[in-house]
Amino acid sequence: MKKNPQLKTLVPSATLALNQKAKMMQSQGMKVYNFTAGEPDFPTPKRICDAAKDAMDKGYTKYTPAAGISQLRQAIANKYTRECKRDHQASHVMVSNGGKQVLFNLFFSFLAPEDEVILFAPYWVSYKSLVEMCGGKAIVIDTQPEHYFVPSIDQIKSKISDRTRFIVVNSPCNPTGSVYPKSFLDDLSMLLKDHPNLICVSDDMYENFVFDPCSFDSLARNNRLNLDQLVIVNGVSKSFSMTGWRIGYAVANKEIIDMMTQVQSQSTSNASSISQWAALEAIEGSNPQEQLAMKNIFQKRRDLIYKKIKEIPSLSCLLPDGAFYLFVDFRKVLERVQGNNWSDIELAQYFLEEYQVAMVPGSAFGSPGFMRLSYGLSDEDIVNGVDRLHEGLKSLESLS
Numbered sequence: 022m023k024k025n026p027q028l029k030t031l032v033p034s035a036t037l038a039l040n041q042k043a044k045m046m047q048s049q050g051m052k053v054y055n056f057t058a059g060e061p062d063f064p065t066p067k068r069i070c071d072a073a074k075d076a077m078d079k080g081y082t083k084y085t086p087a088a089g090i091s092q093l094r095q096a097i098a099n100k101y102t103r104e105c106k107r108d109h110q111a112s113h114v115m116v117s118n119g120g121k122q123v124l125f126n127l128f129f130s131f132l133a134p135e136d137e138v139i140l141f142a143p144y145w146v147s148y149k150s151l152v153e154m155c156g157g158k159a160i161v162i163d164t165q166p167e168h169y170f171v172p173s174i175d176q177i178k179s180k181i182s183d184r185t186r187f188i189v190v191n192s193p194c195n196p197t198g199s200v201y202p203k204s205f206l207d208d209l210s211m212l213l214k215d216h217p218n219l220i221c222v223s224d225d226m227y228e229n230f231v232f233d234p235c236s237f238d239s240l241a242r243n244n245r246l247n248l249d250q251l252v253i254v255n256g257v258s259k260s261f262s263m264t265g266w267r268i269g270y271a272v273a274n275k276e277i278i279d280m281m282t283q284v285q286s287q288s289t290s291n292a293s294s295i296s297q298w299a300a301l302e303a304i305e306g307s308n309p310q311e312q313l314a315m316k317n318i319f320q321k322r323r324d325l326i327y328k329k330i331k332e333i334p335s336l337s338c339l340l341p342d343g344a345f346y347l348f349v350d351f352r353k354v355l356e357r358v359q360g361n362n363w364s365d366i367e368l369a370q371y372f373l374e375e376y377q378v379a380m381v382p383g384s385a386f387g388s389p390g391f392m393r394l395s396y397g398l399s400d401e402d403i404v405n406g407v408d409r410l411h412e413g414l415k416s417l418e419s420l421s
């Protein structure tokens with residue numbers, strides 16, 4: 022059947038594909054060091070599971086308003102009122118089936134054919150596909166490890182055109198773990214003030230994973246941008262280890278929220294009622310100790326995996342300040358095995374098939390030559406998995 026021309030560039034999510042292959046090998050009894058997961062490896066806290074059970078017992082198992090139950094929308098508005106020190110109301114919030122659907126609703130609602138969305142590469146795998154599925158054009162700005170994967174304001178300025186509708190900012194960043202400095206957020210908000218029709222999408226999905234001595238900051242804070250020019254995308258997937266519950270949300274001005282809600286009402290109606298009640302407990306009953314404990318574990322793992330990777334001479338990487346990923350430079354390795362004409366995708370396949378080490382190739386994030394390693398796995402698996410990787414590299418280098 023002839024497919025929708027807007028889907029001509031659509032590719033399956035590389036992260037999901039590799040993760041699935043790794044899981045299939047595991048189900049066949051193989052020990053796989055799976056560094057592909059985009060999720061914390063902790064169970065969802067018991068208080069949140071109990072709230073879901075309670076919701077079922079109370080019969081909260083029916084359709085909800087398309088934008089979400091009022092209690093959850095209000096709880097999210099309260100969180101942002103508190104954190105951004107300005108008034109937010111429930112009408113500024115809509116709840117979707119994960120942050121992914123929030124972004125889909127947004128781009129589908131507001132992109133006309135050929136409208137442009139600025140992304141910084143390496144970018145989260147789905148941004149580009151979502152923009153293109155909705156008829157828009159992704160304008161990609163390359164960032165480099167030498168600059169901590171932060172673009173310059175001049176680079177951004179040079180990409181803004183009459184067709185630019187959105188600019189997507191994701192800090193802490195998936196896949197690099199970079200946390201954008203305060204000065205960058207200040208300068209970007211100043212630049213955006215000169216372009217009042219341009220909307221900044223602040224994807225704050227990893228807000229809970231910012232390591233000492235840094236702290237979370239965003240374009241929504243410190244009076245940088247108000248809701249005339251800002252759409253905040255967030256959710257409970259990462260912060261509360263709830264990826265399977267599928268709850269994400271947008272905070273934006275009422276016009277944007279109403280349009281996104283209309284789109285959602287004609288596509289999926291509403292996010293799961295039970296998950297919404299669970300998310301309400303996650304956000305309202307939020308316990309700083311619980312979140313701190315999870316962050317501290319990730320910080321220790323980050324230090325561990327960084328130290329292990331630094332011991333491998335052919336690899337290099339930055340010490341990221343956030344999220345739970347290391348974005349490792351494999352370009353020297355690829356240069357050495359160039360006789361094989363391998364891309365980073367073939368290299369990732371080699372490590373998975375021959376050494377049972379699963380990683381996501383950088384080309385999935387618009388930055389070929391790198392690999393993303395998630396450290397959502399135990400210390401023991403991190404140590405043994407990186408040792409396996411080292412072994413695989415040595416044998417590859419001895420062949421080349």
Ligand SMILES: Cc1ncc(COP(=O)(O)O)c(C=O)c1O
Binds near residue numbers: 118256
């Ligand atoms: C940067 C970023 N934004 C948004 C999402 C979407 O998360 P979810 O749809 O699970 O809420 C993810 C998930 O990996 C992500 O990494």
